Amino acid sequence: MTDVHIVGAGIHPFGRHDDKSGLDQGVFAAREALADAGLPWADMQFGFGGSSAAGNADAVLPRLGLTGVQFVNVANGCATGGSALLAGYWAIKSGEFDLGLVVGFDKHPRGAFNPEPADWGLPEWYGEIGLMLTTQFFGAKITRYMALNGITPLSLGRVAEKAFENGARTPHAWRREAVGLNTIMSSQMVSDPLTKFMFCSPAEGGAALVLASDRKMRELGLAGPKVRGAAVRTRVNGSFEVFSPSLDIERGPSPTQIASRAAYEMAGVGPSDIDVAQIQDTESGAEIMHMAENGFCADGEQERLLKEGATRLGGSLPINTDGGCLACGEPIGASGLRQVYENVQQLRGRADGRQVADARLGYSQVYGAPGLSGVVILES
Amino acid sequence: MADSPIAEGLFEVVGGIPHLIGGRRKSDSRMVFPKPQGSEGQDYDAVRLSPEGTLWSFTVQRFRPKSPPYAGAEDQNGFQPYALGYVELAGQVIVESRIETDDFARLSVGMPMRLKLVPFRKAGGDVLAYAFEPAA
Numbered sequence: 392m393t394d395v396h397i398v399g400a401g402i403h404p405f406g407r408h409d410d411k412s413g414l415d416q417g418v419f420a421a422r423e424a425l426a427d428a429g430l431p432w433a434d435m436q437f438g439f440g441g442s443s444a445a446g447n448a449d450a451v452l453p454r455l456g457l458t459g460v461q462f463v464n465v466a467n468g469c470a471t472g473g474s475a476l477l478a479g480y481w482a483i484k485s486g487e488f489d490l491g492l493v494v495g496f497d498k499h500p501r502g503a504f505n506p507e508p509a510d511w512g513l514p515e516w517y518g519e520i521g522l523m524l525t526t527q528f529f530g531a532k533i534t535r536y537m538a539l540n541g542i543t544p545l546s547l548g549r550v551a552e553k554a555f556e557n558g559a560r561t562p563h564a565w566r567r568e569a570v571g572l573n574t575i576m577s578s579q580m581v582s583d584p585l586t587k588f589m590f591c592s593p594a595e596g597g598a599a600l601v602l603a604s605d606r607k608m609r610e611l612g613l614a615g616p617k618v619r620g621a622a623v624r625t626r627v628n629g630s631f632e633v634f635s636p637s638l639d640i641e642r643g644p645s646p647t648q649i650a651s652r653a654a655y656e657m658a659g660v661g662p663s664d665i666d667v668a669q670i671q672d673t674e675s676g677a678e679i680m681h682m683a684e685n686g687f688c689a690d691g692e693q694e695r696l697l698k699e700g701a702t703r704l705g706g707s708l709p710i711n712t713d714g715g716c717l718a719c720g721e722p723i724g725a726s727g728l729r730q731v732y733e734n735v736q737q738l739r740g741r742a743d744g745r746q747v748a749d750a751r752l753g754y755s756q757v758y759g760a761p762g763l764s765g766v767v768i769l770e771s
Numbered sequence: 772m773a774d775s776p777i778a779e780g781l782f783e784v785v786g787g788i789p790h791l792i793g794g795r796r797k798s799d800s801r802m803v804f805p806k807p808q809g810s811e812g813q814d815y816d817a818v819r820l821s822p823e824g825t826l827w828s829f830t831v832q833r834f835r836p837k838s839p840p841y842a843g844a845e846d847q848n849g850f851q852p853y854a855l856g857y858v859e860l861a862g863q864v865i866v867e868s869r870i871e872t873d874d875f876a877r878l879s880v881g882m883p884m885r886l887k888l889v890p891f892r893k894a895g896g897d898v899l900a901y902a903f904e905p906a907a
Binding site: 414424441464505506508514515516517519520522523527531532534535538539557579580581582583584628636637638639747756 | 777793800804837838839843853859861865875893
């Protein structure tokens with residue numbers, strides 16, 4: 392089977408863009424990725440696209456050109472963008488195609504997501520009495536994790552502090568100013584123990600990648616990171632997910648743990664081999680828990696690692712080098728592709744101002760509702 | 772006159788003690804709460820859940836949730852933060868619930884909890900809902 396490489400990467404800056412639709416941002420990112428590869432849209436043999444709240448992804452076609460290309464819309468919850476990449480990866484891996492584009496974009500209304508119980512198969516009373524909020528899930532999940540593993544609120548603050556520091560160095564980030572630890576800790580409490588600055592916000596943005604088989608890449612005289620491992624996994628019994636009126640007493644692995652193990656196995660590498668990682672940080676607690684779920688430390692070690700600055704730029708394992716969701720916001724269709732875009736920049740030595748020296752293996756993990764996780768491991 | 776329950780089949784009172792009603796799946800005995808209704812409900816037997824358990828995790832809702840789906844009668848100004856979380860009912864299932872306490876700082880993972888039925892001030896009239904409170 393052929394290897395799959397990322398030979399072009401493009402992004403539309405994340406944030407708020409009142410003068411642009413989500414589609415505009417997706418088209419922008421797609422053109423950037425094509426320009427990065429130096430290839431015309433007409434050369435693309437397939438496209439996979441995802442958007443959660445900004446319309447049909449295949450609406451990019453009239454703008455990019457109606458070439459008759461195979462294009463498939465992807466919808467997979469919070470892993471929509473990451474799943475578009477997986478679909479493109481499999482399309483090439485299967486031998487069916489050898490050059491194509493994956494794109495994700497989104498534009499969410501301001502404020503917290505506003506889900507309806509019926510859409511989730513839940514009874515009306517669950518929402519009526521005030522249990523239907525994603526923020527509560529995050530608060531409850533990290534509360535238990537902290538109690539069992541000796542993590543203090545200051546660690547939550549340190550994660551957010553790092554995110555905004557990195558965001559300030561990243562052109563595609565939304566929040567581009569550092570925020571002091573005291574400000575983070577004393578900002579408005581949203582869902583204990585998480586304050587306003589510890590949560591990401593729904594946002595806007597677009598990201599796109601051009602994928603090529605090993606043979607096609609050499610034929611075109613291109614270069615780019617190789618996809619060493621890629622996996623999406625969904626929840627199992629005993630996983631703790633958003634909007635769960637009940638949980639199994641017998642606890643099971645998280646979808647992130649399962650996806651992570653599968654991706655490491657495919658890649659033939661382990662957590663200690665990774666040079667730079669982008670992991671899901673919907674809020675500060677998620678980054679802390681995902682450090683362990685992705686195998687980068689044991690449960691509880693985060694307290695010391697964060698105090699030592701291990702996950703900052705210059706640390707032993709820089710995490711979320713572009714500020715992650717906390718600094719970039721979370722446009723669902725684009726978020727997983729942003730992580731991969733950032734790893735491509737790191738592995739190609741183009742991450743000006745936030746470059747991890749000699750980065751060879753880049754790891755990304757996107758996670759979200761209704762309980763799924765997508766991991767991609769790239770090698771320069 | 773007693774308030775009507777916020778939903779049918781959610782809880783029952785037996786000998787003065789309230790119980791939530793869960794479901795045990797016939798195929799594999801997996802327990803869930805609430806007992807599924809409608810077509811899915813045919814796959815489950817009703818189970819009277821224990822009114823006592825231990826706090827598994829918790830958080831505090833600090834701002835008034837959006838309506839819909841939230842149906843509290845109070846406006847932004849009248850909103851009071853409330854605790855909620857998960858209570859482990861030994862040998863059965865972990866259930867999500869509002870947590871009644873007058874001191875959020877007293878809540879801790881592992882503390883004993885007890886079920887109670889509580890009035891919920893819903894826009895359009897009060898109804899009876901459930902909550903857990905510290906047992907000690």
